[in-house]
Amino acid sequence: MAQSKTSTTLSTEQIVNTVLGCIEREREREIVARRFGLFERKETLEQIGEMLGITRERVRQLEKSVVTRLRTMAEQGTIPNLVDFQTNVLDILQKDGDVARISKITALITEDPNREEQSRVAFLCQLCPELTVIQEDDNYYNSVAVKAKLDEKALKAKIENLAENIKKMGEPNKIEEIAKSADIANPKEAEALASTSKKLATLNGRWGLIKWPMVNPKNIRDKIYVILKERGNHMHFNEIADAIKKSEFKRKDVTTQAIHNELIKDKRFVLIGRGIYALKEWGYEKGTVADIITDVLKEANEPLHRDEIVKRVLKSRFVKETTILLNLQGKPQFKRVAKATYALAE
Numbered sequence: 352m353a354q355s356k357t358s359t360t361l362s363t364e365q366i367v368n369t370v371l372g373c374i375e376r377e378r379e380r381e382i383v384a385r386r387f388g389l390f391e392r393k394e395t396l397e398q399i400g401e402m403l404g405i406t407r408e409r410v411r412q413l414e415k416s417v418v419t420r421l422r423t424m425a426e427q428g429t430i431p432n433l434v435d436f437q438t439n440v441l442d443i444l445q446k447d448g449d450v451a452r453i454s455k456i457t458a459l460i461t462e463d464p465n466r467e468e469q470s471r472v473a474f475l476c477q478l479c480p481e482l483t484v485i486q487e488d489d490n491y492y493n494s495v496a497v498k499a500k501l502d503e504k505a506l507k508a509k510i511e512n513l514a515e516n517i518k519k520m521g522e523p524n525k526i527e528e529i530a531k532s533a534d535i536a537n538p539k540e541a542e543a544l545a546s547t548s549k550k551l552a553t554l555n556g557r558w559g560l561i562k563w564p565m566v567n568p569k570n571i572r573d574k575i576y577v578i579l580k581e582r583g584n585h586m587h588f589n590e591i592a593d594a595i596k597k598s599e600f601k602r603k604d605v606t607t608q609a610i611h612n613e614l615i616k617d618k619r620f621v622l623i624g625r626g627i628y629a630l631k632e633w634g635y636e637k638g639t640v641a642d643i644i645t646d647v648l649k650e651a652n653e654p655l656h657r658d659e660i661v662k663r664v665l666k667s668r669f670v671k672e673t674t675i676l677l678n679l680q681g682k683p684q685f686k687r688v689a690k691a692t693y694a695l696a697e
Contacts, residue, residue, distance in 0.1 A: 363461060363471040366432045370421065370478065373430055378403060379417045386414050388470035418477070426480045437479040441497060448543030450496035450506065455546070469493075485547065494547040506544075513541060514550045514560070523559035523566050554599060555581060571605055571613045574598070575620065576630070585629040585669055588614055624669030635667055641678045643668055644685065645695065654694035 361369075367389050374380045381403070385394040396407035403410070424430050443459055444451055457464040457472045476495045477484050483503050487493040496506050516533040517524070524532075530541035545551045545558050552559065552567040554577070559566040564573035565580060578594045579586060586594070591614075592607040614620045620628045621635040629635045638646075647663045648655060655663075661675050668675075679685050679693050686696045 387474040425478045448540035449500045450543045453493040523557035572617045627669045657691045
């Protein structure tokens with residue numbers, strides 16, 4: 352269920368300006384604003400040092416010193432409006448599994464959750480004494496949690512445990528099943544934790560490893576696979592194209608011809624009728640109708656009535672009965688040995 356936007360008395364920009372006003376020296380204000388990207392894009396230590404005429408190490412020292420002072424002031428409650436901001440964020444987190452990505456928090460408390468707004472929210476969260484912040488890296492999204500419930504070490508351990516349980520399950524699952532597997536009582540908490548991990552992805556209500564096509568299809572072939580797997584039955588390539596256009600995929604602007612081309616190339620898909628495809632993992636094998644008839648007769652190891660042959664072929668091919676009969680009567684590898692009864696030719 353989508354959450355409604357949470358109202359705030361002051362904008363994040365106003366609160367950030369209040370915080371910066373607590374820094375006495377203009378140079379230090381400049382460093383903090385540029386390092387955290389509070390008004391423009393984030394800048395590196397080198398870029399700021401070059402602009403101010405000091406070394407990158409000096410910039411780092413000043414940044415660390417200022418942030419430490421601000422955190423002390425925040426703990427003492429002497430930064431105006433920061434307590435209200437913290438209360439607002441805590442209220443959101445406690446309704447949403449005690450953890451959330453900064454991008455989600457930003458979307459809930461600002462009208463325009465752009466890059467600068469996300470940077471401001473992340474900066475303010477770092478100062479709040481009752482919040483735990485995870486910085487973005489290769490494994491995690493920039494996220495925030497209720498410190499009373501999860502410090503940084505405990506938060507990362509829970510996220511990794513969740514990812515490990517999903518990996519052991521071997522396939523995407525609903526968050527309720529994943530929560531049980533990871534021994535997390537509240538599915539909402541499990542979903543919140545999963546959303547902070549770059550190892551995980553979700554699609555169609557199921558969570559899995561980001562490398563799994565069923566939750567993170569990277570190309571047309573993967574999207575076709577997801578559509579067929581979700582349907583659980585064979586589909587015409589035109590139907591597949593329509594389903595992709597109506598899907599939750601990020602990119603859905605694919606042509607029917609492109610889909611048909613990928614179906615032909617990928618070994619996961621088997622043509623079982625005129626323009627109709629199924630998944631190989633469902634037990635289908637590539638081959639013509641004549642190939643399937645040959646397999647049926649080989650498996651039977653005895654002549655079969657044409658009706659029985661048709662019945663068995665139709666289990667793996669979505670074709671007309673007349674197509675099967677024409678192959679029986681017209682292909683040299685089959686011979687009639689009795690009335691309407693066929694076997695493989697010698």
